[in-house]
Amino acid sequence: MTKHQVFALAGSGTLALEVGVANIIEPGDKVLNVVNGYFGDYFVKISKAHGAVQKTLEIPWGKCVEPHQIREALKEDDFKAVTVTHVDTSTGVVNPIKEIGRVVKENSDAFYIVDTVCSLGGMEVRVDDWEIDACVSGSQKCIGLPPGLALFSVNDRVLDLLEDRKTPVGMCYGDLKNWLPIMMDPSKYFATPPVNMIYALSESLRSILAEGLENRFKRHHIIAEAFRAAMDALSIKLVAQEKCRADTLTAAYYPEKVEDGSFRSEMRKLGIIVASTIGPIKGKGFRVGHMGNVCENDILSTIGAIEATIARLGCTCGFGVGLAAAQKELAVL
Ligand SMILES: Cc1ncc(COP(=O)(O)O)c(C=O)c1O
Numbered sequence: 001m002t003k004h005q006v007f008a009l010a011g012s013g014t015l016a017l018e019v020g021v022a023n024i025i026e027p028g029d030k031v032l033n034v035v036n037g038y039f040g041d042y043f044v045k046i047s048k049a050h051g052a053v054q055k056t057l058e059i060p061w062g063k064c065v066e067p068h069q070i071r072e073a074l075k076e077d078d079f080k081a082v083t084v085t086h087v088d089t090s091t092g093v094v095n096p097i098k099e100i101g102r103v104v105k106e107n108s109d110a111f112y113i114v115d116t117v118c119s120l121g122g123m124e125v126r127v128d129d130w131e132i133d134a135c136v137s138g139s140q141k142c143i144g145l146p147p148g149l150a151l152f153s154v155n156d157r158v159l160d161l162l163e164d165r166k167t168p169v170g171m172c173y174g175d176l177k178n179w180l181p182i183m184m185d186p187s188k189y190f191a192t193p194p195v196n197m198i199y200a201l202s203e204s205l206r207s208i209l210a211e212g213l214e215n216r217f218k219r220h221h222i223i224a225e226a227f228r229a230a231m232d233a234l235s236i237k238l239v240a241q242e243k244c245r246a247d248t249l250t251a252a253y254y255p256e257k258v259e260d261g262s263f264r265s266e267m268r269k270l271g272i273i274v275a276s277t278i279g280p281i282k283g284k285g286f287r288v289g290h291m292g293n294v295c296e297n298d299i300l301s302t303i304g305a306i307e308a309t310i311a312r313l314g315c316t317c318g319f320g321v322g323l324a325a326a327q328k329e330l331a332v333l
Contacts, residue, residue: 037088
C-alpha cells in the first residue's frame with residue numbers, strides 16, 4: 001500500500017524503528033512521541049538516543065490516543081517528527097493512524113513515523129493515503145516469517161531530507177543512503193544481506209497476495225471478534241477499551257483466583273503458549289496473538305484450553321460458553 005521506497009534489512013522491528021527516527025532526526029530536533037503502551041516507549045528511548053528533544057504525549061494503557069489530543073500537542077511546539085504505534089502489543093490497543101495522519105499534515109510540517117510491527121499484513125495500513133512518511137515494521141508478526149527482518153518504507157519527503165541533513169545519520173548500518181543503492185540493485189554490496197530471510201519473505205508475500213489483502217484483513221477481524229466474544233462470554237475483561245481493539249492481538253486480565261504462572265504453565269501442558277502482560281500490568285493478564293496465518297482451529301483450541309485451564313484453577317465460568325460464542329462469530333468465515 002505504498003508506491004515509495006521499501007527496505008528490508010537484517011535486524012528486528014526495533015532496528016526499523018531506530019532507522020526511521022535516526023534518518024529523520026538530527027540532534028536538537030523536537031519530537032512528539034505518543035506513548036500508550038510498552039512499545040510506544042521504544043520511540044522515546046530511540047529519540048533520546050539520537051539527540052532529539054522529545055516530548056511524550058502519555059495516554060493511559062488501554063486507551064487509544066484521540067486525534068484532537070495530537071492537534072493540541074502540535075500547537076505546543078514546532079515538531080520535526082511525530083511517532084505513533086499502530087497496535088501496541090502490550091495492550092492490544094489500536095491507534096487511529098489514518099485520522100492522526102490527517103491531523104499531523106494539516107497542523108504541522110512534522111514527519112509522521114508509524115510503528116506497524118503488530119499490524120502490517122494483518123490490518124489495513126494505507127501508507128501513502130494515510131500520509132505516513134516512514135512506516136516501520138518487522139517480519140515475525142502478521143507477515144508470518146521468523147524474526148530477523150526489519151521492514152520499512154519511506155517516502156520521497158524523507159529521501160529528500162537525507163540530502164539536506166547538516167549532521168551525519170547517527171548510525172552507519174542504518175543510514176538509508178548506504179542502503180538505497182542496494183535496494184535498487186541487490187547485486188551491489190554494502191553489508192551482507194540475510195538472503196535466507198529474503199527468500200522467506202518472497203514466499204510469504206506470495207502467499208499473502210494469494211489470499212488477498214482484503215480477505216486477510218477480514219480473516220484477522222473475524223478471528224479477533226470470535227476471540228473477543230469468547231472472552232466476553234467467560235466474563236474475562238480485556239485491557240483495550242471497546243472502541244480501540246486490535247484485530248491482531250488481544251490482552252486480557254485474569255479472572256479472580258487465576259494466577260499468571262499457573263495459568264501459563266497449565267496452558268502450555270495443553271500445547272498452547274500465551275504471553276504474560278508486561279509493563280505496569282505485568283502478571284495481571286495474558287496476551288494471545290491471533291495474527292499471521294492463525295486459523296479457526298487455532299483460535300478454537302486456544303479458547304478451549306483457556307476454559308479448561310481456568311476451570312482447573314478454580315474459576316467457574318462454565319465449559320463451552322466461550323467456544324459457543326466464538327463459533328457464532330466464526331460462522332461467517
Ligand atoms: C508494536 C511493536 N513495536 C516494536 C517491537 C519491537 O520489535 P522487535 O522485537 O522485533 O525488535 C515489537 C515487538 O514485539 C512490537 O510489538
